[in-house]
Amino acid sequence: MAKSRKIYLDYAASVSANPSSIHILGVKAKTKLQNARKEVATVLGARPEEIIFTSGGTESNNLAIQGVVLAWKGKNLPHIITTNIEHPSVLETFKMLKKRKLADISIVLVEKDGIVDPKKIKKEIKKNTVLVSVMYANNEIGTVQPIHEIAKEIRYYKKQSAKLKGFFRSSDSRVPIPARPFKNLSVFPLLHTDAVQAANYLNLNVEKLGVDLLSLSGSKIEKAGRVGVLYKKKSVPLAAIFCGGDQELGLRPGTENLSEILKFSHALKSVEITKGKEVKRLTRLQNYFLNKLKRSDIFNNAGMILNGDLKNRLPNNINITFPKIPSDLLVIELSAKGVMASSKSACKSSHSEGSYVIKAIHPESNIEIGGLRFSLGKETTKADIDYTVKILSKILLKLKKWYN
């Protein structure tokens, strides 16, 4: 019999090789998994052991937030801070933790341009604040949050409280001792960012961003496998949500979804290489689209509002509101003509209540109106935008009675 004969009698572990099996096929699968982990770590400027593979962005966000709260060993109820335009997987997790009395929460309101003021975050930090969670870029209006500045405010807070502790620790209270060098700052408050929408276009280096936790999702990256990632700085205490096997440092039990993980790491690396070029291309298209909208009498007559800051913004996002026309209606009219747009987060699409993000930046608006989001991508061309603007103009003319 040939030496290379392979007989697989480990179907109960997995129909294909399981990276946790100790036989040679398992070991090979594990090597592939570790290489994928290294690739992702390299893109993030992190260490391989800081990468946890999950099932997606929602799980990554839940694991980051619930995980920090559940791991907290302090006497007081932990306190966590976020903003009012986060993805439902963050906002609803905050509300659940409050409801179950597992955490105190603060929800900071963003400004009218859809950007949060880092000083307002800092103002909410208390002694028992364990986590600040602010998204890198918003899924509906594409605004990019000042994560680095928020990280600086948190670090400043940590230094201040370290100084304070150093002072009180002096045996002679009249002699202020010099502040200790800032090597042993508390790890709290931690900073988490939901980078799901940012992955294709923004810098993901966790050191530069200054974050302790960062979430990614394969479903928003071209050709990526359907898995998620949670970056967790080594020093961050985290509890698992699921219990089970030892996979992913025990923080995410369950047989690893190897084929999808390999696709993910490969796609993330590819995106990183073409990012600069693609951002330039999309920025040009975005400006082209915006100018067409701004210069059109039809859009202006319908009272068009451009939602969210136009500078600190993803290059692929345009979000507009016509104050008297429900965006849902526009999505359906556009769809009938072959243009696929969106009126709110797909994750909240079964609610009839409209967009809480648009409501957050236009508190005076009718919640049912919402915003009309166009999110461009790899395949989008100038001709697509010409066609889209033409079709939307026709729809607006048809709906003239709604806004005249």
Next chain:
Amino acid sequence: MAKSRKIYLDYAASVSANPSSIHILGVKAKTKLQNARKEVATVLGARPEEIIFTSGGTESNNLAIQGVVLAWKGKNLPHIITTNIEHPSVLETFKMLKKRKLADISIVLVEKDGIVDPKKIKKEIKKNTVLVSVMYANNEIGTVQPIHEIAKEIRYYKKQSAKLKGFFRSSDSRVPIPARPFKNLSVFPLLHTDAVQAANYLNLNVEKLGVDLLSLSGSKIEKAGRVGVLYKKKSVPLAAIFCGGDQELGLRPGTENLSEILKFSHALKSVEITKGKEVKRLTRLQNYFLNKLKRSDIFNNAGMILNGDLKNRLPNNINITFPKIPSDLLVIELSAKGVMASSKSACKSSHSEGSYVIKAIHPESNIEIGGLRFSLGKETTKADIDYTVKILSKILLKLKKWYN
């Protein structure tokens, strides 16, 4: 421009169509998702709205157990029952819930043949018992648990306590009122079964089994997508573990992994069609394998023990112990000769402590010895078994000093 032109400007929802989007591509994706749900429901004899897609078996088990405990509204701490040979995603979840003081737990010991006695389960049921979780078939030793009999014991308990309540509710305590018809029995205790290992070979009809919750995993089914399923009877109160969007009735938020879900439903249907034939084929192979083992002097001299009941057993599982030879060593020796077997659950493979399942049925044994599992599948032939037995015989002869 052609009418059929499709312009996708919804990249932020998902790089491919998101079933929760309201445009036409979203609606089409949703239809596919609903069809997959129907297919899975048909195999289980359930309703489509009772099927929840998850990321895998570990998540399904966690959602079933944590979900029932978290949804419990009673005044007393909920009580849950399981056995000592469950998969880590069940056992560790039980231990975590106890540690976090969210539930009281009872762990019933299985008999020496690896089968649990339904009467022993019933004995543990208390007024505050909300859930009994017993696996359909064991992942290490392949023993099939008497789920239907456990369901009967639970139903009997429910009837008894309904009668009791009816009796005490009588205004005249001397006159026992007739028991109410058993239409309004309490839903508690619920019965959950982890059917991950059973899917390929056993009847999955939830009505026949008498279960309220049932877990499946794509990773153990040939050609199935890497997703999981939790069947949840409509009347079962369940809380989500993740918070976020409205997908999967809000019980499992996160963009649906449509391509994998479609693969899963298709594979489950295929398995159902070929099940009878495949069970017969594997049973013949299993007997062939067993007879070869039993008749060999080499195996008998090494003190071979066949683990787990040989009748109530998956047709693809053989698990043996040589009391003086660590099974890990045998797996590695076999692997070097091209035979992939297993020594314990891959989910616990990073622990050096051996198999808790083998320890449970042979309490007197050395925990490090464990069991050597061969799990057959689609591609397994008689020639594979001949080769495996030959190789294993050689290894045993080489290791003679270990057991002589």
